[in-house]
Amino acid sequence: MTSFGTRLARAIDERGRFCVGIDPHVGLLQQWGLSDDVASLERFALTVVEAVAPVVGVVKPQSAFYERFGSRGVAVLERVISESRDAGALVLLDVKRGDIGSTSQAYADAYLDPASPLAADAITASPYLGFGSLDPMVEACRVHERGLFVLALTSNKEGPEVQHARGEDRTVAGTVLDHLRRLNQGADPVGSFGAVVGATIGSTEEDLDINGPFLVPGYGAQGGTTDDLRRIFGPAARWALPSSSREVLAAGPSAAALREAAQRGNDAVRQLGV
Secondary structure: OOOHHHHHHHHHHHHOOOEEEEOOOHHHHHHOOOOOOHHHHHHHHHHHHHHHOOOOOEEEEEOHHHHOOOHHHHHHHHHHHHHHHHOOOEEEEEEEEOOOHHHHHHHHHHHHOOOOOOOOOEEEEOOOOOHHHHHHHHHHHHHHOOEEEEEEEOOOOOOHHHHOOEOOOOEHHHHHHHHHHHHOOOOOOOOOEEEEEOOOOOOOOOOOOOOOOEEEOOEOOOOEOHHHHHHHHHHHHHHEEEEEOHHHHOOOOOHHHHHHHHHHHHHHHHHOOO
């Protein structure tokens, strides 16, 4: 195995940096003419995998949309992870877990240890019990060559009350970014520890030079543009993964239309030089 950062750099070179979210929420199931049940969940999710996983570098299933169906939904998620990876895509599992001690370790075992059927190439995590609470996940990433994307500057309206709060010399978000910068120090071509930074945050004075990747939700249908990527990230935009779900998934249920939508998203990012 090679580091997640190295695998991500290769995926970007070969397939582009557009990340497709596989988020089977009720509205999309209905839009596809499907029911709100496990059979429809499976049909939806695996159709998306078949269409996009062979052509994009990263897919991002949101775990909650599968968990709401209980064990049968989680079994579908296991197939999404396995079949996406078999098709050559990296799987960034959006779970946003965060806890302490043995519970944090259990999350690491569940999502980052290749012995687990839910193991992905990378996961999202919340640092707001203190960045050190993520140590078991960080260590699992090192041992198993996986990636971690930590919430830093999210674009939801509630985020700034925590993320922009200031200590003696920096914001909470700045502290998170400093930790990631240290974890990625010396990594080449890029580190395995990334930040979640929204495409619609407006502007930021934070230093985003962390030698690591960025998951950038809010791109596309939610209002984020390639110009926003340039403005927010500057030179670090080369490691930004603009993520979109609705803009691609609304093209279903045709697998061919889904694939074309994913390719259009990838081409748009490439052509604009980001």
